[in-house]
Amino acid sequence: MVMVMPDDALHQLHTSQSLFAQWHEDVHCVFARDPAARSVLEILLTYSGVHAVLLHRLSHRLWKADWKLTARILSAFTKWLTSVDIHPAAIIGRRLFIDHALGVVIGETAEIGNDVTLYHGVTLGGTTWHKVKRHPTLGDNVLVGAGAKILGPITLGNNVRVGANSVVVKDVPPCCTVVGIPGRIIQSKGTQIQHPSGINLNHHEIPDPVGKAIACLLERIDELEANQAANKHEESCDTCEAETLCGSKTTNTATI
Numbered sequence: 001m002v003m004v005m006p007d008d009a010l011h012q013l014h015t016s017q018s019l020f021a022q023w024h025e026d027v028h029c030v031f032a033r034d035p036a037a038r039s040v041l042e043i044l045l046t047y048s049g050v051h052a053v054l055l056h057r058l059s060h061r062l063w064k065a066d067w068k069l070t071a072r073i074l075s076a077f078t079k080w081l082t083s084v085d086i087h088p089a090a091i092i093g094r095r096l097f098i099d100h101a102l103g104v105v106i107g108e109t110a111e112i113g114n115d116v117t118l119y120h121g122v123t124l125g126g127t128t129w130h131k132v133k134r135h136p137t138l139g140d141n142v143l144v145g146a147g148a149k150i151l152g153p154i155t156l157g158n159n160v161r162v163g164a165n166s167v168v169v170k171d172v173p174p175c176c177t178v179v180g181i182p183g184r185i186i187q188s189k190g191t192q193i194q195h196p197s198g199i200n201l202n203h204h205e206i207p208d209p210v211g212k213a214i215a216c217l218l219e220r221i222d223e224l225e226a227n228q229a230a231n232k233h234e235e236s237c238d239t240c241e242a243e244t245l246c247g248s249k250t251t252n253t254a255t256i
Contacts, residue, residue: 049098
């Protein structure tokens with residue numbers, strides 16, 4: 001079963017902090033996840049992903065206060081400024097970091113937990129035009145690689161990693177890694193994904209499920225060919241079990 005924080009509880013946690021407290025966390029969490037960050041001033045002036053999150057905090061509060069048009073205008077301005085499209089109704093937990101930011105889309109009914117990291121090109125998209133829950137829910141400490149698409153009202157549990165360019169359309173249990181199109185789980189529960197010092201960013205260490213399957217098939221083919229060679233019989237009459245029958249047929253033919 002995939003467990004994440006319920007919508008109401010997540011929203012209460014999201015709004016329990018002051019706006020400035022949220023902004024403070026959003027800025028300072030960058031130091032733990034981007035070694036290129038050197039100062040708060042640099043982050044505030046140059047990190048478009050941080051700009052997008054800070055402005056979303058404000059547009060979300062306007063949306064909840066029923067200033068919906070103003071919220072949409074602010075989110076449209078944020079999209080123009082940062083190339084990040086976040087609907088003001090989307091619920092985002094604490095310390096979200098969008099690295100590089102370009103092309104990120106977060107839909108209206110999306111829900112994101114705490115300490116989530118998204119890379120450029122990520123889409124949290126819907127799969128229906130009906131006014132229902134149609135976007136994904138991400139738990140805490142989720143990492144989504146560049147270009148990944150998470151589609152539909154699915155749930156990704158806590159500590160899930162999504163490989164770059166994956167397309168995830170089904171629920172993912174906590175503490176798993178998913179890659180591919182469509183996304184397949186390649187590391188299961190019990191596998192350490194988080195380093196003691198923070199999120200594991202070693203995407204190059206994610207195994208290749210297609211390559212592994214091909215290697216297994218080649219190994220099986222070699223085994224079958226070896227068994228066939230060991231059990232192969234000679235076609236000569238010297239070793240044929242029907243040698244007596246063949247000899248009698250030759251004698252009868254000569255008599256005729």
